[in-house]
Amino acid sequence: MKKITLKVNNESRFVHVEPNEILLDVLRDKLGIKSPKSGCERGDCGACTILLNGESVKSCLVFAIECDGMDIRTIEGLSEKGLSELQESFIKHNSFQCGFCAPGVIISAAELLEHNPKPNREEIKEAIAGNLCRCTGYESIIEAVEDLVSKK
Amino acid sequence: MKIFHESAAYHVSGKAVYIDDIQVSDQILNGYLYTSPYAHAKILKFDLSEARKTNGVSAILSYRDLPGENQMGPIVHDEPVLAEKSVEFIGQAIFLIAAQTEEAALEAKKKISIEFEELPAVTTLKQGIEQNSFLQAQRKIEIGNTEKALKETKNTLSGEIEIGGQEHWYLETQVCLCVPGEGMEMKAYASTQNPAETQAIIAEVLGVSKHQIEVETRRLGGAFGGKETQGNHVAAWAAVLANHTKRPVKVRLQRDEDQKITGKRHPFLIKYTAGYNDEGLIEAVDLELFANAGYATDLTMAVLERAMMHAENAYFIPNMRIIGKPVKTNLPSNTAFRGFGGPQGMIGIETIIDIVARKLQKDSAEIRFKNLYGIHDKNITPYGQKVENNRLFMLYEQLVKSSEYQMRRKDVERYNAQNEFSKRGLAMTPVKFGISFTTAFLNQAGALVNLYTDGSVLLNHGGVEMGQGLHTKMQQIAALEFGIDIDLVKVNATNTSKVPNTSPTAASSGTDLNGMAVKIAVDKLKARLAKVAVKKLAELQQGLNFVEEDIVFEKNAVFSSKYSDLKIGFQQIVNAAWLERESLSATGFYSTPGVHFDRTEGKGQPFFYFAFGMAVTEVEIDVLTGQHHVLRADILHDAGESLNRSIDIGQVEGAYVQGLGWVTSEEMKYDTKGNLLNHSPDTYKIPGVRDIPQIFNVKLLEGAPNPTTIRKSKAVGEPPFMLAISAYMALRDAVSAVGNHKLEPDLQLPATNEWIVLACRKLRNMLMC
Numbered sequence: 032m033k034k035i036t037l038k039v040n041n042e043s044r045f046v047h048v049e050p051n052e053i054l055l056d057v058l059r060d061k062l063g064i065k066s067p068k069s070g071c072e073r074g075d076c077g078a079c080t081i082l083l084n085g086e087s088v089k090s091c092l093v094f095a096i097e098c099d100g101m102d103i104r105t106i107e108g109l110s111e112k113g114l115s116e117l118q119e120s121f122i123k124h125n126s127f128q129c130g131f132c133a134p135g136v137i138i139s140a141a142e143l144l145e146h147n148p149k150p151n152r153e154e155i156k157e158a159i160a161g162n163l164c165r166c167t168g169y170e171s172i173i174e175a176v177e178d179l180v181s182k183k
Numbered sequence: 184m185k186i187f188h189e190s191a192a193y194h195v196s197g198k199a200v201y202i203d204d205i206q207v208s209d210q211i212l213n214g215y216l217y218t219s220p221y222a223h224a225k226i227l228k229f230d231l232s233e234a235r236k237t238n239g240v241s242a243i244l245s246y247r248d249l250p251g252e253n254q255m256g257p258i259v260h261d262e263p264v265l266a267e268k269s270v271e272f273i274g275q276a277i278f279l280i281a282a283q284t285e286e287a288a289l290e291a292k293k294k295i296s297i298e299f300e301e302l303p304a305v306t307t308l309k310q311g312i313e314q315n316s317f318l319q320a321q322r323k324i325e326i327g328n329t330e331k332a333l334k335e336t337k338n339t340l341s342g343e344i345e346i347g348g349q350e351h352w353y354l355e356t357q358v359c360l361c362v363p364g365e366g367m368e369m370k371a372y373a374s375t376q377n378p379a380e381t382q383a384i385i386a387e388v389l390g391v392s393k394h395q396i397e398v399e400t401r402r403l404g405g406a407f408g409g410k411e412t413q414g415n416h417v418a419a420w421a422a423v424l425a426n427h428t429k430r431p432v433k434v435r436l437q438r439d440e441d442q443k444i445t446g447k448r449h450p451f452l453i454k455y456t457a458g459y460n461d462e463g464l465i466e467a468v469d470l471e472l473f474a475n476a477g478y479a480t481d482l483t484m485a486v487l488e489r490a491m492m493h494a495e496n497a498y499f500i501p502n503m504r505i506i507g508k509p510v511k512t513n514l515p516s517n518t519a520f521r522g523f524g525g526p527q528g529m530i531g532i533e534t535i536i537d538i539v540a541r542k543l544q545k546d547s548a549e550i551r552f553k554n555l556y557g558i559h560d561k562n563i564t565p566y567g568q569k570v571e572n573n574r575l576f577m578l579y580e581q582l583v584k585s586s587e588y589q590m591r592r593k594d595v596e597r598y599n600a601q602n603e604f605s606k607r608g609l610a611m612t613p614v615k616f617g618i619s620f621t622t623a624f625l626n627q628a629g630a631l632v633n634l635y636t637d638g639s640v641l642l643n644h645g646g647v648e649m650g651q652g653l654h655t656k657m658q659q660i661a662a663l664e665f666g667i668d669i670d671l672v673k674v675n676a677t678n679t680s681k682v683p684n685t686s687p688t689a690a691s692s693g694t695d696l697n698g699m700a701v702k703i704a705v706d707k708l709k710a711r712l713a714k715v716a717v718k719k720l721a722e723l724q725q726g727l728n729f730v731e732e733d734i735v736f737e738k739n740a741v742f743s744s745k746y747s748d749l750k751i752g753f754q755q756i757v758n759a760a761w762l763e764r765e766s767l768s769a770t771g772f773y774s775t776p777g778v779h780f781d782r783t784e785g786k787g788q789p790f791f792y793f794a795f796g797m798a799v800t801e802v803e804i805d806v807l808t809g810q811h812h813v814l815r816a817d818i819l820h821d822a823g824e825s826l827n828r829s830i831d832i833g834q835v836e837g838a839y840v841q842g843l844g845w846v847t848s849e850e851m852k853y854d855t856k857g858n859l860l861n862h863s864p865d866t867y868k869i870p871g872v873r874d875i876p877q878i879f880n881v882k883l884l885e886g887a888p889n890p891t892t893i894r895k896s897k898a899v900g901e902p903p904f905m906l907a908i909s910a911y912m913a914l915r916d917a918v919s920a921v922g923n924h925k926l927e928p929d930l931q932l933p934a935t936n937e938w939i940v941l942a943c944r945k946l947r948n949m950l951m952c
Binding site for chain 2: 118124128163164166173
C-alpha cells in the first residue's frame with residue numbers, strides 16, 4: 032500500500048493504493064467518484080474517460096499509483112458551478128438515452144472544446160471516436176456540440 | 184414544447200445512479216462465477232473443500248447449496264441456476280463464489296477440483312440441422328396453396344441465406360445487487376427489463392414466496408432485449424449468495440464474461456423458394472426458418488414465431504408457407520434482441536425481392552412497390568390478420584421524393600460505369616412491424632399514481648427505463664391528463680412492491696401498455712377531484728350550477744367549462760380532497776383488447792396494430808478491400824402522433840445504427856469447440872461515430888395518427904431497427920455492380936469487409952471465366 036495524493040475536481044484527496052490498483056476502481060470504490068463507468072475494462076468503450084492533468088485518458092488503463100500528485104477532472108467537476116453550456120446543450124438535444132456513455136462522451140467533448148472552440152463536424156467525430164454509444168447512433172451527440180459551437 | 188429526457192440532467196452531470204453506483208456498506212461481497220470450459224460434458228466429481236479455505240472468500244456454492252429450485256428458465260424450466268450432472272455450453276455457471284476481492288475469488292477458483300468427461304457438442308446451426316437437434320416441434324403458418332402455386336408460376340428461384348447473431352453490447356453489463364432483510368426478505372436492485380420475473384425467479388430459487396422479494400430498477404444502462412430474461416441470471420446468483428452469507432452481494436459480469444456467457448440475437452438459416460411473374464409480382468413463397476436457439480429454450484419459440492410473422496414483411500403474398508424450426512446447439516441460450524426475430528424474418532423476403540429485381544433487370548424499389556400490401560385488397564397476412572391503417576404508400580411517395588431516389592439511382596449507375604474498383608449501391612426497403620406481445624396474456628400493464636397534498640404526483644408503473652424515454656413519456660402523459668406542469672410529476676423507480684405482476688418492458692409495448700394504465704389511474708383520481716371541485720366551486724360562487732362532467736383540468740388549475748373564469752389551483756383542489764377524506768392514490772390497469780393467436784392453426788389477430796417505416800440507403804464499397812461507407816440514409820418513420828418527437832427520432836436513429844452494426848460489422852466468430860473468439864470491443868465491432876451515415880436524414884411521418892392507442896401514438900422501439908436492411912440491400916447492390924447486375928452476389932449477413940471483398944472477387948472471377 033502506498034499513500035498517494037490526487038487532486039480530484041479541485042479537491043486534494045489522499046488514498047492508499049496497491050501497486051496494481053486501477054485508477055477507475057480507486058476513483059469509484061475508494062473516492063466515491065461514480066461518474067466514470069466500467070464498460071469494457073480494456074480502454075475500448077470510453078465510458079471511463081476522465082481528464083488526467085488536462086488530457087483525456089481511459090481511467091481503466093491507468094494504475095492509480097502512477098497518478099500521485101496529478102490533477103483529475105470528471106464530469107462531477109464540470110458542473111460544480113451549475114451545468115456547463117456543453118452539458119446544457121446535451122440536455123436540450125436529448126443527446127443521451129440510457130446515459131451510461133454520457134460521462135465519457137462529455138469529457139471527450141469538453142477536452143475538444145478546450146483546445147478547439149470552433150470544431151467542425153469531422154473534428155467533433157474525431158474527438159468522440161473513442162467513446163462507444165449503443166443507444167443513440169451518435170447523431171444527437173454530434174448535433175449538441177455543433178449547435179453549441181454555432182452559437183459562439 | 185420540447186420535453187427532455189427525465190434523467191437528462193442526471194446523465195450529463197454524472198449523478199444518474201446505475202446499480203454499480205449504489206453506495207452500500209463495507210460489508211458487501213462480490214459474487215463471481217466458476218464456469219464450464221466445455222460446450223458439452225459430464226461433471227464426474229468435484230471438491231470445494233480446499234477452495235473454501237481461501238482468505239477473503241465467504242462462500243463457494245454448488246447446486247447442492249441452493250435452498251429452492253435449481254431453475255431460472257423463464258418459460259420452459261430447462262436452465263439450471265448451477266449445473267448439476269452436466270454442462271451444455273462454454274461459460275455455463277457451475278459454482279458461485281462470494282469474495283471480498285476479485286483476487287481472492289481467482290485464488291479460490293484455482294483450488295476448485297472438478298473432473299469432466301467431454302461429450303460431442305453441436306457448435307454450429309448447420310451441425311444442429313444435420314443432426315436433427317431440435318428444441319421443440321416445428322411451427323407452421325400458411326396461406327393459399329404454396330405447392331400448387333409454385334408449380335404454376337412462371338419463374339422460380341431458390342437458395343439459402345445465413346444470418347448472423349448479434350451481441351447486445353449494452354454499455355452496462357449484467358448486474359444485480361441483493362441486500363438481505365429480516366427473515367427471508369431480499370431486496371434486489373436488478374438491471375432487468377422484467378422486474379416481476381426477476382422477483383419470481385429469485386423467489387423460486389430461494390424457495391420463498393414472492394412477497395418476500397422486492398425488485399427495484401431505477402434505470403438500465405442499455406438492454407435492447409438482453410435483459411428481458413437474462414438479467415434474471417445474475418439476480419438469481421446474487422440472491423443465492425446474499426441469502427447464504429446474509430450480507431449484501433453484487434454480481435456484475437465483466438465485459439468479456441458477459442459477451443461469452445449471455446445469449447444473443449438468434450442466428451438464422453433461411454431456405455427459400457419463390458415464384459414470380461414477369462412483372463415481378465411474387466406469387467408464392469416457401470420458407471424454412473431455422474433459429475439457432477443455443478442450449479435452452481429461453482424466448483426462442485416467441486422469437487421464431489415473430490420471425491415467421493414477419494417473413495412477408497410489407498408484401499402481400501397470396502401463397503406462402505413458413506416453417507419455423509428451433510435448433511438446439513451447445514451455445515449460450517439466445518434471447519430477445521430488438522426486433523425479436525422480425526429482422527431475421529424480413530431478410531428472407533427482402534433477399535428474394537432483390538434477386539427477382541436482378542433477374543428481371545428492374546429497379547428493386549419498383550419490385551418492392553409492386554408487392555406492397557394493398558389498402559382495400561391484397562391486405563391479408565399469412566396468419567390471417569388484415570393490415571389496417573396501411574401507411575406504406577404514404578411513406579413510399581414521400582420518401583421517393585425527399586430522398587431523390589430516381590435521380591440518385593442514375594447517379595449511382597453513372598458512378599459505377601466510371602469506376603472499376605469503387606462501386607456504389609442504393610436500396611429502398613420498407614418495414615411493417617406488428618405491435619403487441621404475440622403471447623396474448625402479456626399484453627397487460629399496471630400503474631399506481633399517488634397525489635400528495637402539495638399537488639406533486641408520484642407515478643409508478645410497471646415499465647422499465649432503459650434509455651428509451653419511457654419514463655419521460657409516462658411523465659408527459661400524467662402531466663397532460665392532469666393538466667399540470669411536467670415537473671410536478673416524478674416517475675418512481677420501477678418496483679415490484681408498487682406495481683405487481685407486470686410484463687417485461689419489451690416488444691416495443693412499454694408506452695402503449697403503461698401509458699394507458701397511467702391514464703386510467705389518472706382518470707380515477709380526476710373523477711374524485713372533480714367531485715370535490717364541484718363542491719368547492721359552488722362554495723366560491725353560489726347560485727351557479729356546477730357538475731362533475733364539466734370539470735376541466737388545465738394549466739395547473741381546475742374549473743368548469745361553463746364558468747371558466749372561476750378557477751381553483753390544482754394544489755388547492757388536491758389539498759381540499761384530502762380534507763374531504765378522498766383517496767389520493769389510484770391504480771390503473773390496462774389490457775390490450777382483441778389480440779389472440781392460435782399456434783396450432785397458425786392463424787389469429789396477434790397484433791393490435793402495425794408500425795411502418797421506410798429507408799433509402801446509399802453505400803460505397805472498395806472492391807479490392809471490401810471497405811465500405813454509408814454515404815447517405817434517408818428515413819421516414821411512422822410513430823403515429825409522436826408523444827415526443829425528439830425521443831422518437833433518437834429511437835429511430837439509434838435503431839438504424841444498431842441495425843447497421845448487425846448487417847455490416849458485428850460478426851461473431853467461434854472455434855470448433857464452441858468458444859466465442861471475439862468477446863470484447865477490440866474484436867467485436869459495434870458501430871462507432873465514424874460508421875454512421877455521412878448524410879443522415881431522419882423524419883417522422885406527419886398526419887398519420889394511430890386511432891386506438893394512448894394519445895394516438897405508436898410504438899417506436901423496435902420497428903426502425905429493420906430500416907437498416909436497406910443498408911444490407913444497398914451493399915448487395917454495390918457488390919452486384921461488380922458483375923454489372925448480371926450475376927447474383929453471394930453476400931452473407933453481416934456483410935463485413937471480408938465478406939464483401941470475397942463476394943466481389945467471386946463475381947470478378949466469374950466475369951473472367
